[in-house]
Amino acid sequence: MPYKFQTPVTLLLIPVLNFIPVSEAREQQNIGQLLQLSIEDLINLPITSTSYFNEDSISVGSTVSIISTQDWQQRGARRTHDALLVQPSVAIFPSFLGQYSVRIRGFAQPDARGVETLWDGVPLSSFNLGTADINRPNIHLNTLNNIEVTRSPGSAFYGTGAFHGVVALNAFESDYDTTHATIGAATNGYYSSAVQVSRAIGKHHRLNFALGGNGQNDQDMRYIYTDPGSGLTASSERRYQYDTQTAVLKFNSDPKQDLSYKLGLYYDNNDQDGFHGQGLETVATDESEVDSDIGIAKFSIKQKLDADSSIEAVTYHWQQRHNFAFPLANGNNISIASKEKRTGADLIFRKQNLFNNTQLSMALGYRREKIPDSQRTVRNPSGAVLVNADQPFKGGNRTIHSFLFDNNTNLMNDKLILRYGLRYDDYSDVGSQTTPRLGIIYALDNNHAVKLLYGNAFRAPTVVEKTGNPRINSDPNIQPETIDTYELVYLQQARNSMTEVVFFTSKWKDSIIAADTDNDTVADLFTNSGDNHSRGIEISHQADINNWQLRLSGSYVRSKNKSTNEEYATFPQYIFNIGTGYRFDDSLSMYVNNRIHLQADNRPAEGTLTANELRDYWRTDLNVSKAFNRNLTLYANIRNLFDRENFLPSMEDMEYGIQDEEISFELGLRYRFDN
Amino acid sequence: MKHFRHSYLTWLIFAWVTILHCPSSLAASxxxxxxxxxxxxxxxTHFITWPQDKHSTDSSNTFNICVLGNNPFGDKLDTLARLTKIKKLPVKIYYxxxxxxxxxxxxxxxxRLPANQINAITHKARDSSVLTIADTPGYGEQGVIINFYSKEQFLGFEINRIESDLARFRISSRLLKLANIIETHGGTP
Structure with missing residues (x-):
């Protein structure tokens, strides 16, 4: 019998329906809440990741959402992907090498590529893996200011990688002197600590520093499988043990000066053991290990040319090391050790007021990426080395030169906004690519807008898809895949509420897949394969009403491979996020978040493997926060409050899916050292 | 589970759409x-001290916030006045x-108003120890004591120290640290 969700959902919606406020009450609530903030807290949340100009929700030319610190704290988020799980049509899929890969608007393929992760604007997606979800799954949330999620193609701005969307992690920085510390621990062995410091250096410089570490002990997460030898049901355990450290140091001059600059240094290390591995074929020991770190240096310098124009040079360099290990079907173990480098530079010209109604931005870009080393070692169960060889893509490199412009033109007294942009990329190995985007935004008034958005994106094959590996051959004629997305958006933004309704349709052409040869003696093949189609609706509504806080979103998404006519059925057709918060007084607040997935299959149906629908996913998390004074806040989280046995789809064909976490209770405190 | 309850889902979506289109959600402008x-x-006001003679010569026993010109606040300042006292005094709003x-x-x-008028107002304000606040680019240099501006992603403000001194305000260092300091004279009419 399916889980009885009707009654709880109804109960949750009753307060929603009852909270329709009168405007005066909303006004009082809004002003009242603002008056409770310190003067340092009276800041606006920015939207910065979809253009070179700051944007607000009405004028932004993409479906982008900001996830704030408060938002993920009140949901008890621990890892980066936890923080994202409040967006409509965004799901997290357990996939190869222990990753929880971000999927947007369907298209749940086993290869998790096409969502770009940016860390202060620096693209992190691996040239080798095509994603940052394996190497960088856990940039400590307490080293971030906020996260911006774009649920539509971003290649017209970011180039390859930003195919299905963008997750932009904006690292901590402050405009005033402050010191925050956070520490917490949970009953499942989870631990976390972090510190954020901002200090003025002289009259015109500022240093921002954030350091965080978290992890968890052995989870003994039981899973069941059908033993391939006996055909009987058997069980085993995964550890899901990890340890992560993140550090950010930023030094910047006063951005209000005509000449300003910013230096950033970033480091992240992730060491995880006993996460899910390959899937059914190696079930008895389906565990993987990932040990990866990255160091980034970024420097930007900006010169104001006159009152409304500027030129900025941005450059960055990163080096990444990653070691993976997982068992093979034959009982042997494989480990892969790789190094990767990327250097990028952009020269950006901005003009705020061209012809009095146009914001103009143009950029020239350069990017070079390289895999200087990658080695594969295969050992038998007793540890003897059977193979120790370079990967075929060792030494692989790519250079990209790009040009883009991205403009806004306001017409009809700012009622009509045209967003138009174009990006041209010239690749050293796959030729050139042009990606346009267009947005027509009609502001019905200051608070309502209708948008028609078009975005084109492309993704060049990764070095592995170009070169192949020992198990998957490459197609010498492989080409970039492309996607066209059309969105119709209605947005309502008021003092205490925001509502967005999005209808979207996407056509993904020449998708790059690892084609299964259905023959274990013949390697699979990376190749372009057919077209895919996705469509759906997203609704989100946020409101702060008297002492209540509502964060609601829902999506209905269908996507299919048009060539095979098979649906991407592992992506839930329905995703609901229902968050309800209540502030008892100035110091005590409570927040309950429900995340619900309906109608998702346990795994992709491929070849002889059949798929079955997973039981409905419903997780409830509870957060209680008590501020004892302006400096000290104590918080408690219960994740998976009802200890429900939830399963997520397995993209690597685990027949029962991958089990979500069990109940855990976390206690922690936040302390602000400021007066 | 294949037989999903579409009637339930329809109800859920209907409820949502009802919420989204509730007039009160759209009322705020x-x-x-x-x-x-x-x-x-x-x-x-927590970080600024008015001259002692300001309130001794003013018998109103209220803290008076005046908005000069077209009111951009709607009824927000009136709401503020209902919710709080300033300097232990009831707040009164004048337009x-x-x-x-x-x-x-x-x-x-x-x-926003013509440049010659701003000079006249800042001159009057200085003589009467009135804290002038604006949100128009350039008004800080023209003698307004606190002027809001959009600063990168945040709402910032600048403080004209010379004007605040002339109007005999004492401003806390905590507020000054958050501000962009202007040290130009606003001039006289």
Missing amino acids: NDQEYSIKAAFIEKF LNHDDDISYCDIAFIT
Whole structure:
């Protein structure tokens, strides 16, 4: 019998329906809440990741959402992907090498590529893996200011990688002197600590520093499988043990000066053991290990040319090391050790007021990426080395030169906004690519807008898809895949509420897949394969009403491979996020978040493997926060409050899916050292 | 589980759409910006000391916030006045024309107006120890004591130290640390 969700959902919606406020009450609530903030807290949340100009929700030319610190704290988020799980049509899929890969608007393929992760604007997606979800799954949330999620193609701005969307992690920085510390621990062995410091250096410089570490002990997460030898049901355990450290140091001059600059240094290390591995074929020991770190240096310098124009040079360099290990079907173990480098530079010209109604931005870009080393070692169960060889893509490199412009033109007294942009990329190995985007935004008034958005994106094959590996051959004629997305958006933004309704349709052409040869003696093949189609609706509504806080979103998404006519059925057709918060007084607040997935299959149906629908996913998390004074806040989280046995789809064909976490209770405190 | 309850889902979506189109959700018309500016105005008063003779010569026993010109706040300042006291005094809001007497105001929020008028107002405000606040580019240099501006992703403000000294305000270092300091004289009419 399916889980009885009707009654709880109804109960949750009753307060929603009852909270329709009168405007005066909303006004009082809004002003009242603002008056409770310190003067340092009276800041606006920015939207910065979809253009070179700051944007607000009405004028932004993409479906982008900001996830704030408060938002993920009140949901008890621990890892980066936890923080994202409040967006409509965004799901997290357990996939190869222990990753929880971000999927947007369907298209749940086993290869998790096409969502770009940016860390202060620096693209992190691996040239080798095509994603940052394996190497960088856990940039400590307490080293971030906020996260911006774009649920539509971003290649017209970011180039390859930003195919299905963008997750932009904006690292901590402050405009005033402050010191925050956070520490917490949970009953499942989870631990976390972090510190954020901002200090003025002289009259015109500022240093921002954030350091965080978290992890968890052995989870003994039981899973069941059908033993391939006996055909009987058997069980085993995964550890899901990890340890992560993140550090950010930023030094910047006063951005209000005509000449300003910013230096950033970033480091992240992730060491995880006993996460899910390959899937059914190696079930008895389906565990993987990932040990990866990255160091980034970024420097930007900006010169104001006159009152409304500027030129900025941005450059960055990163080096990444990653070691993976997982068992093979034959009982042997494989480990892969790789190094990767990327250097990028952009020269950006901005003009705020061209012809009095146009914001103009143009950029020239350069990017070079390289895999200087990658080695594969295969050992038998007793540890003897059977193979120790370079990967075929060792030494692989790519250079990209790009040009883009991205403009806004306001017409009809700012009622009509045209967003138009174009990006041209010239690749050293796959030729050139042009990606346009267009947005027509009609502001019905200051608070309502209708948008028609078009975005084109492309993704060049990764070095592995170009070169192949020992198990998957490459197609010498492989080409970039492309996607066209059309969105119709209605947005309502008021003092205490925001509502967005999005209808979207996407056509993904020449998708790059690892084609299964259905023959274990013949390697699979990376190749372009057919077209895919996705469509759906997203609704989100946020409101702060008297002492209540509502964060609601829902999506209905269908996507299919048009060539095979098979649906991407592992992506839930329905995703609901229902968050309800209540502030008892100035110091005590409570927040309950429900995340619900309906109608998702346990795994992709491929070849002889059949798929079955997973039981409905419903997780409830509870957060209680008590501020004892302006400096000290104590918080408690219960994740998976009802200890429900939830399963997520397995993209690597685990027949029962991958089990979500069990109940855990976390206690922690936040302390602000400021007066 | 294949037989999903579509009637239930329809109900859920219907409920949602009902919420989204509820008139009260759409009623609010002013944006968040002026709510935050209203809150800033209240916060400023915690960090600023008015000259002692300001309230001894003013027998109103209220803290008077005046808005000069077109009121951009809607009813936000009136709401503020209902919710809080400033300097232990009830708050009263006055909506004035640019050429009205402002000597009884403790704070005067000045909307955009011609340059010759701004000089006249800042001169009057200086003599009467009225804290002038605006949100127009360049007004800080023209003698307005606190001027809001959009600063990168945040709402920032600048403080004209010379004007604040001339009007005999004492401003806390905590507030000054958050501000962009202007040290130019606003001039006289």
